[in-house]
Amino acid sequence: MSPVGILAGGGPLPFQVAAAVRDQGGEVFIVGFQDFVDQAQIVHWPHRIIRLAAAGEILSSLRDAGCRDIVLIGPVRRPALRDLRPDAEGARLLARVGRALFSGDDGLLGALVRIFGEEGFRVRGAHEFLTRSLGRPGPQGRIHPDAQARADMKRGIAVVRGLGALDIGQGCVVQDNLVLAVEAIEGTDAMLARVAGLRQPGPGGVLVKMLKPGQEKRADMPTIGPQTVRNAAEAGLRGIAFETGGTLLTDPAACEATADQSGLFLYGLSSADWQDVD
Incomplete structure (x- = not known):
């Protein structure tokens, strides 16, 4: 071989x-x-x-x-x-x-x-090769998204799909249906650093990470690691939603443990989660 x-x-x-x-x-x-x-x-x-x-x-x-x-x-x-x-x-x-x-x-x-x-x-x-790093549908840890978080996830899916169609980015942050930030060339960590100063009153926002429509998976899949989870917590977010099968978790067990310790949900989006998203 x-x-x-x-x-x-x-x-x-x-x-x-x-x-x-x-x-x-x-x-x-x-x-x-x-x-x-x-x-x-x-x-x-x-x-x-x-x-x-x-x-x-x-x-x-x-x-x-x-x-x-x-x-x-x-x-x-x-x-x-x-x-x-x-x-x-x-x-x-x-x-x-x-x-x-x-x-x-x-x-x-x-x-x-x-x-x-x-x-x-x-x-x-x-x-x-990294089949264990693709996540699974639904909550990855102890914390589950509530109705408001699910609404923010749905809004984030629509935003990322729109951004991706223009080849701009793979992520965004939504809080109470308000788009706080979108990811461009700076990457996820820099976007989360900006979000820390943009948080609105009330429950924190949600980071959504997805493939761009029609994206070449063999070259540039979205990634999430334990540091992403820590950065999301420091930015005051309440959770992260990612496309199952279209996002690589650099260390799935550590990501899940860090989310639990930080009080964040980590949620794998399946195709059913965005079938009715415009």
């Missing part, structure tokens, strides 16, 4: 995928993106650390390692074009990406998945 190639951005998920592959009897080779990958974690795995735009090195490293299947996982900050400094192969691939560079994250990620396929690799989603 050929090793699974992992193109690793930041955070713990690349190494959780690696561990899952190993637990299933497979091997991995990790290409860690310079300035993004966790340097302390990658040393425990066969790897190379390569600049994001050095596509020639990335492709040759994957091929030299015998990789056929690859996984793109972990956040990276999109650099300005002037900072990319692509190698010759990178310049060729950038030319093939073309207008997708300027069409938003979904267009760019979809183009990258297509190009890796054209280069002879099969792009797999992290969710194919």
